Every structure is written in C-alpha cells, then in structure tokens.
Amino acid sequence: MIYARRAWIVLWKDLLSERRSKETLNALFFFSLLLLFLFQFTLGADRERLVAALPGLLWLGFILSGLVGLGRAFLAERENDCWEGLLLAPGDKSAIYLGKVAGNLLLMLLVEAILLVLFAVFFNLDLAAHLLPLAPVIGLGTIGFAAVGTLFGAMTAHVRARELLFPVLLLPVQVPVLLGAVKATEAVLLGEPLAAVGHWLGLLAAADVIYLTVGVLTFDAVLEA
C-alpha cells in the first residue's frame, strides 16, 4: 500500500507539473507537426507509397517524439537537486521508477493520440476503423518504450553528453519492440484480425515484462550511481 502510494505521488507530481508548465507537451506537439509536414513533403500524393510506409512512419513519429519527451523525463529532478531527495527517500526506489514510467507512458500515449489524428488529417486516412485493434499494439509498444526510456533517462540524467548518449543507448535495446510494433501495426492496418498478430503481441508483452522487471530491479543502483 505504501509502495503504491509512493509510486502514485511521483505520477501525481509529474502530471501536475506538466499540466501547469505544458513544456513537454507543447514541444512534442510542434515536433509532431513538423514531422508530419516532413512526411507529407517526402511522400507527396502517392497513396500506394503512403499505405506501404504508414506503419513505419507512425512508429517513427512515436519513437522520435518519445525520444524528445523521455529525454526530458528527469529534467525537473536536476533542478534544485531534487535527485538527491529521491535518492535519500527511504524505502524501495522502484516505486519512484514505476511512478515515472506511468507518467511518461501517459504523456506518450497522449502525444500518440494527437499524432494519429494528425496522420488522419494530413494524409486523408480513415484510421477510425482500425483504432480498436491498434490500441493494444500501440499500448504494448509504448509500455516497452517508456520502461526502457525512463531507465536510460535516469542513467544519462547526469551525463554531459546525455542528448547524444540517450538515443544511442535506447534505440538498439528497442529493436524487439520496434519490430513487433511495426509488424503488428502493418497487419492491423491491412485489415487482418488481431488474432493473426498474436505472436507479435506476445513478443511485445514479453519485452514489456522483461524491460519493466529490469527497471524495477536496477533503478535503485541507477539512482545511486
């Protein structure tokens, strides 16, 4: 109970701070908008190319905006040395990790929802019919991304070249998630039933469990390092 309360208070703090400042959300919205313009210029009006590239583009958008968001995940902790406070807080530090993961997850899901709407508007796509089967794919993919991103965000928070190191560390580890998410998204957008992508969803779920477990077990050491 105390553990859950500690995780909740970290989530509450992150969401409240973001609601007030809107720093990350504003940055991610305009970043997403720029990405969409870029995709539009690159693909033009060729519908066939667009449909073929759409799953990759969607996840490219999610990953790039996620990188920007997750890279800022521990910015508030660096201000006023709050990091020290987290480190000296008694009890299991993994509660802090889970609270941060939950905050990052919600923020990323919000940005992804905005990106989906923008994709539909920019490319004149009817994504509404695919939303239900897409939800578990996006959800599972985003959990894996947020789990590792939060851990690596903490690892690189005090490194001088963190902007460079963060994506370099994160992206290779994300290969299973990216592979599973893009393949499952492709199948869902082609109208295949969710059952047909069960193996990819299984891969995503397994990756999520592994990443979250590693995060829970190692966050204390990362915070202390």
Added chain:
Amino acid sequence: MTADPSIHVIGLGKAFGGHLVLDDVSLDVRPGEAVALLGPNGAGKSTLLRILATLLRASRGTARVAGYDCSRQPESVRARVGLLAHGAWVYEDLTALENLKFWATLGGLPNGPEALGGALAAVELDRVADERVRTFSLGMKRRLALARFVLARPPVLLLDEPFAGIDQRAGKWLDEHLGAFKAAGGAILMATHSFGRGLGVADRIAILAGGRVALDTPLGALAPDDVRRLYDLHAEDGA
C-alpha cells in the same frame, strides 16, 4: 555521563580519482550540539556532509550517524538525517503545499492537511501555501526545505551553507529555529563561510584544511574576529 555522539567520524578519507579531498578526518557531534565546519573552498566540507548523508561513499575510515554506519546501513542513516544542501529540493511548478505533500508521502511521513499545514505554519509559509514555488525567493525555498524537517523530526541536521543567499530576516528566523532544534536534543553539523550569523548557533568550530580537521575548539567566548584569526592561521597552514 556524556551522551553517545550523534555524528561520529574517525579517520575518514575520500578521493575523487587521484585527487584526495578528505585525508584523515575525525570529528564528533553530540546531541544538543551544533558544530560549524569552516574551511576554504575545496576543503571538503560539502564532501564530508554528503558522505554523512550517504550521498557519497568514503574511500576509507568510519562515519556513523545516530549510531548507524553510513556505508553499511545507509537506509537507517537516511531515516535519521535531514540534509539541507545547495538545492532546496523543490519542484518549481508545484505549490509549497504540494511540494511538502510530495516529499512527505515519498518519505512515509504524516501527509494529512493538518500535519502539512502545521509544518508550513512552523516555517511561516502558511500564507503562501498555495502559491507556486517558482515565485519564491531563495530564503522562502530554504524555509520550505526546513518544513520537511518539521515533519520528519530527524535527530541530526546536516546543513551546507544554510545562511547563503538569504536576507537578514530569514537569517534571524533560521537562527531561532536551529537554536530550538538544538535545545530539543538535535545535533547540527553546518558547513559555512560566514563568521557572523553562521556561528550564532554553533557551540564548536571545526576548521577543515588539507583534508583534515586542523582545529576543533569550543566557540565559547570567541568573537568573530578571533574566529577569523584562527581560521586564517589554520586554514592557511593546512592548505
């Protein structure tokens, strides 16, 4: 009978890479006692406080706080120590009340409205409880940090330049509160550069130089000018 020291440091050393910051530091602070730690920049005052707070590990020697070993029992030490470092541990976009609620919940401290309101009133921030910390002065942020100690009531306070950047009024207020903490049996180890206000609450001064405690003496009737002379003599000798 003399009480066991709240802070007990023997032969403490700390090196960063090949650079030795603390060489052989030994120091005791007893309950109800405040020790002002003086020394030039880079003497290792903050390093010593960070080792005692378990933020750093000593390279050698022993450091015990409230009877617990800082290296082997960090969780027990953390539950008994309050650290006021350079940063005030405040989130700028939260209000004073929200900041206090956050740290109280995370630390497993009382976090009901009465407890939080009482702690803010104790540091005279109750009237700005719902204002964002972004609008606060440095002195107000320091007071908010001290409100955490009102809730946690740690027996040991480690203060790093607590009087830096705060005005006369806030300084007087801090003096009074540290005096009350000491009178209630709390132990204070305070790094300071100030020979005036910073020494007001101290019972002893320890001058850190050359990685060692070059002088550890009761403050007694020493005037600030005497302390300055001792400081010049020992800090320069040790450096």
